[in-house]
Amino acid sequence: MKEIHAEHAELAGEFNKDEDRVDWHDETLWWIRAKRDKAVNQLPEWERLRDAASQIKDHVLGNLDTYLEQFEANALQNGVKVHWAANAEEHNKIVYQIMLDQGVLRMVKSKSMLTEECHLNEYLKEHGIEVIDSDLGERIVQLAEEAPSHIVLPCIHKKKEEIGELFHIHLGTEKGNSDPQFLTNTARIHLREIFLTRKVALTGVNFAVAETGEIVVCTNEGNADMGAHLANVHIASMGIEKIIPKKEHLGVFLRLLTRSATGQPITTYSSHFKTPQNGREMHIIIVDNGRTRQLGRPDFRNSLKCIRCGACMNTCPVYRRSGGHSYHNAIAGPIGSILAPNLDMKDYADLPFASTLCGSCSNVCPVKIDIHQQLYKWRQVIVKEGYATKTKKVSMQVMSNTLSSPTAYHLAGKMGRFVIKYAPFAVNNRLNPWYKQRDLPSAPEQSFGEWYKENRKKQ
Amino acid sequence: MSTSTSRDSILGKVALNKPESTPLPDLSFFINGTAAVTEQFITILGNIGGKAHHREGTIDEVISTIKNDFPELKRIYSSDPDVRRALDLQFVTPASGHAFEDVDVAIIKAHFGVAENGAVWITDDLMGNRALPFICQHLVVIVDEKNLVPTMHEAYKKIGSSKYNYGAFIAGPSKTADIEQSLVLGAHGPKSMTVFIMA
Structure with missing residues (x-):
């Protein structure tokens, strides 16, 4: 029954092709996050x-x-x-x-x-x-033959013009009318008939x-x-x-x-x-x-405390810029990424990596689920169980070797600064997926270690 | 289908996999019944798209205000005996909610209101029919000022172990912001909610 689908990064890449939409999506969700803060602070x-x-x-x-x-x-x-x-x-x-x-x-x-x-x-x-x-949002995605992209705001990814077009096709509204008041009233009349007859x-x-x-x-x-x-x-x-x-x-x-x-x-x-x-x-x-099964996993069982408010999605910098559909799971965002691997570790192996581990999700969670720590722990489980993609495995191994050896760490830092300064094209090319939608910062002249050594001598 | 087998297997797995029990928290900290609740209730209800009248007077005076507020709306319904008397209402409450489809204004008494969120608590014995507060075009609620409480903690204390088959907190008109986060009142249910707070 399950379809073969692309991974989060690839699906997010699709969403990111329309930069204006990404900005709008990002800003809308952040606005809701700000409304949450205002209510909470009272x-x-x-x-x-x-x-x-x-x-x-x-x-x-x-x-x-x-x-x-x-x-x-x-x-x-x-x-x-x-x-x-x-x-x-x-x-x-x-x-x-x-x-x-x-x-x-x-x-x-x-x-x-x-x-x-x-x-x-x-x-x-x-x-x-x-x-x-x-639910209006769910009816809209149903007409569009899509899944909800957010657990509280199912059609948060859709522009009103697209909804107007859907209503024109399916509910016979006039073409080009995308006024939210008008569209909501159309849905009210359409769904009232459904409520009365089911x-x-x-x-x-x-x-x-x-x-x-x-x-x-x-x-x-x-x-x-x-x-x-x-x-x-x-x-x-x-x-x-x-x-x-x-x-x-x-x-x-x-x-x-x-x-x-x-x-x-x-x-x-x-x-x-x-x-x-x-x-x-x-x-x-x-x-x-x-x-x-999730209840039996000590590291992950408290994901079951979730009350489905969606605050972790609204605050998540990755969710806001990648859209709910990139998580290819009924529940998107940070909480979806810790629930999904329990359902199918192989199919959802990519989701715990769709995070910066910034911890904002855990900070807003009303039932205090340690979401970002569980994301981190799932990564380890997934790599250990052999479900990570090859590139992820190699890069995690390189990272682990580099961070465990001081010599390698200092050398890597030097190389990085050199490359950014003299050969940025070696990093910011299309072969490096990390560079998509990113600009490189200017490289500092020296590392903190080098600066400290030099200035300590001066004293 | 073997629901009883699934029941036993689910409960068995829960028993096997559940963590050590931890104590429930003490909620008494959250009870503080001192705030000036009427003002707060009126403000919050206004913020969420509702309207409050704070007033003295009789049910008859309330009815004449409602008729004033909704001059063009003729079909007013209530299952409350006092309101029915004031409206001189003959229509008997039918068994099915479908019969209320054309009700313009429904008038319902509430047990109490909650200042922190503008909600009122209504149970099915006060509704007459569960569908009424949802299917009507406009909802009017009457609540005694002495029955306003500050927060949801006092609200559930007040509900206590009272008997009801169905009950709802209702806070403002039915609404949605599913289309580009534009707030629209009157999604499926009432387009407006007016609360009379009787001093």
């Missing part, structure tokens, strides 16, 4: 909230089996049907079976990165089921409360609610890591989530689904798909 207790959130999630990981069982028992008591899926395939089959039981061929779906991870839409399409994504609605889950068996879904558009309340059957898909122990813990997470994501104080809707509506059905599918 709360003096922000760091304590991050600590609390991190500790709650740590506690959950240490007691996950107990909480999953508690959640299941309470959800069953609430009249909800609970399913367990070991992997993507089982998840998709369960959804399909529910559709068959209902005898319907059309579904409306709100945002769920888990269903992206499971490739649910493709699976259902192959089985003759139509899925319409109802019998099955699928949503994701932001938080699942063990104490009460309820699930919480957060949206700004209200699409999860429109779908779920108007359908006969509500299916909610969640990874095992969405569990939190108590309702009071929502206070911590709902304060952190949207401030981190977009700088809003909270999403417009934070909906708490406990029981199905009278005479209707609610199903919750609890999915593993590699999460228990």
